[in-house]
Amino acid sequence: MVRVRFAPSPTGFLHIGGSRTALFNWLYARAQGGKFILRIEDTDVKRSKQEYLDEILDSLSWVGFNWDEIYYQSKRFEIYREVAERLLKDGKAYRASPLETDVEGAEDDAEADKKQEAVIFKVIQQKVSFKDLIHGDIVFDTGVIKDQVLIKSDGTPAYNFACVVDDAAMNINHVIRGDDHISNTPKQILIYQALNLPVPDFAHLPLILGKDGGRLSKRTGATAISDYRRMGYLPEALVNYLLLLGWSPGGNQEIIDIREAIKKFDIKDANKTAATFDMDKLNWINNQYIKTADTLELAAALEPFLKEQNLDVSGFGKDYLLSVIKLFQGRLGTLKDFPAWADFMFKDDFVIDEQAKEKHLSRDFSREFKLFAERLNALDPFDIVTIEKCFRDLLTELGLQSRELIHPVRVALTGKTIGPGLFEVLYYLGKERVSRRLLAWVKQ
RNA sequence: GGCCCCAUCGUCUAGCCUGGUCUAGGACGAAUGGUUCUCAGCCAUUAAACACCGGUUCAAAUCCGGUUGGGGCUACCA
Numbered sequence: 400m401v402r403v404r405f406a407p408s409p410t411g412f413l414h415i416g417g418s419r420t421a422l423f424n425w426l427y428a429r430a431q432g433g434k435f436i437l438r439i440e441d442t443d444v445k446r447s448k449q450e451y452l453d454e455i456l457d458s459l460s461w462v463g464f465n466w467d468e469i470y471y472q473s474k475r476f477e478i479y480r481e482v483a484e485r486l487l488k489d490g491k492a493y494r495a496s497p498l499e500t501d502v503e504g505a506e507d508d509a510e511a512d513k514k515q516e517a518v519i520f521k522v523i524q525q526k527v528s529f530k531d532l533i534h535g536d537i538v539f540d541t542g543v544i545k546d547q548v549l550i551k552s553d554g555t556p557a558y559n560f561a562c563v564v565d566d567a568a569m570n571i572n573h574v575i576r577g578d579d580h581i582s583n584t585p586k587q588i589l590i591y592q593a594l595n596l597p598v599p600d601f602a603h604l605p606l607i608l609g610k611d612g613g614r615l616s617k618r619t620g621a622t623a624i625s626d627y628r629r630m631g632y633l634p635e636a637l638v639n640y641l642l643l644l645g646w647s648p649g650g651n652q653e654i655i656d657i658r659e660a661i662k663k664f665d666i667k668d669a670n671k672t673a674a675t676f677d678m679d680k681l682n683w684i685n686n687q688y689i690k691t692a693d694t695l696e697l698a699a700a701l702e703p704f705l706k707e708q709n710l711d712v713s714g715f716g717k718d719y720l721l722s723v724i725k726l727f728q729g730r731l732g733t734l735k736d737f738p739a740w741a742d743f744m745f746k747d748d749f750v751i752d753e754q755a756k757e758k759h760l761s762r763d764f765s766r767e768f769k770l771f772a773e774r775l776n777a778l779d780p781f782d783i784v785t786i787e788k789c790f791r792d793l794l795t796e797l798g799l800q801s802r803e804l805i806h807p808v809r810v811a812l813t814g815k816t817i818g819p820g821l822f823e824v825l826y827y828l829g830k831e832r833v834s835r836r837l838l839a840w841v842k843q
Numbered sequence: 844g845g846c847c848c849c850a851u852c853g854u855c856u857a858g859c860c861u862g863g864u865c866u867a868g869g870a871c872g873a874a875u876g877g878u879u880c881u882c883a884g885c886c887a888u889u890a891a892a893c894a895c896c897g898g899u900u901c902a903a904a905u906c907c908g909g910u911u912g913g914g915g916c917u918a919c920c921a
Binding site: 406407408410440442443446495497517519534537538539540543544545548549550551552553555557558559561562577578579580581582583585603605606608610612613614640643644645646647649650651652653670671672673674675676677679680681682683684686690729730731732736740800801802804805806808809815816817818819820821822 | 845846847848849850854855856857868869870871872879880881882883884885913914915916917918919920921
């Protein structure tokens, strides 16, 4: 059975690159009917923080990468020491005194006392080769690798050692991780061999680059998954985008449901070229998902954004809210856009775009607005069709082009130049609010 | 510096393994036009790539070698 793992370190938030690695591991496990194991690499006690751990677990749950088992390296220090002891006994490792600078640099004597001899692995010069599921055969000459620290002088295990001990103990048979670990692989294989443990298959995923071609960093855009959640991206959209970064379902398909992806995914089809993170395409995909989302579910997803931007919709019925969401659904790039774009549907002190006002309301529309308000108030079936007819009749009477009145009315009612069709806006706003807003522009 | 990885439109990619069907397909973005109401929505059109050099072959984006360029690693971080 396939057993894969994702091994984040709680020394920072879950970022884009990490979640893509998690996605490919998770997908592969689900595609193969295997297990997806989460291993928290919190051996660096000083840098590991609870808030980071919480954020990582939270983000993984949000994107839906459910794990079958979870382990914490900080609870397994005894195991690493025992294994190191074995290597020592076999003469494959040796002890070395703690680094002078380390002891001297210790905060106080108590800390210095805790320092003990480190355990170092003897690297023997040889050719190590492995078959990478994505890259094919890779060969290293270990002559260029220094002896490796197994247990540091503070008693905690070094990364490459804890990783091997755990992958073996947890029966991980496919190690799927970032390209940056390729050069760690020969070091780890040496340890597997010294321990007489079966070497797993490796698959090294290309890195995700920022716009500047370098590593994705805060400078080149948001990196934490939780940031994207806050910016108003749907988890399905983010996952779909991440999936397209290094893998393609073929057949010119861009939008792919996760269940369909599970059926089609194979780690062997992953690309080997680094990909640049492109916000524009993410936005487009997010819009594709928002557009086709169930309106009721969208309403729930929108809640935190309404709250955050202080847009109170409680005074309106559920049906009204859903209608308004439907009106905007097709043009939303992110959920965050909604409160900003639809504010006029829920309050009278909506934001007025000064440029729009300047462009369309600089001349006096008292006569037109007053007439239109009166006509609308008298409309009996007040529906989209009759509203449009009423408006167009008025245009004919006044001898105006539709655009000459539509834009001013839109700005007066919504404060914006962009938005849903005007007649729909009129219908959902209702007679009372429409005439109040129009008459506000009428000079007495 | 040493070692390793990578190389198709600006970006994500299809094609590469199993050379000919590729005057290289799709998507994002861009530009242009349309949408008897706006666009950041919708529709249409256009521009846009096989890094370079050599080899193998009747034939190379596809196979091989080199060059160049980019990236990673080179910690008692993970």
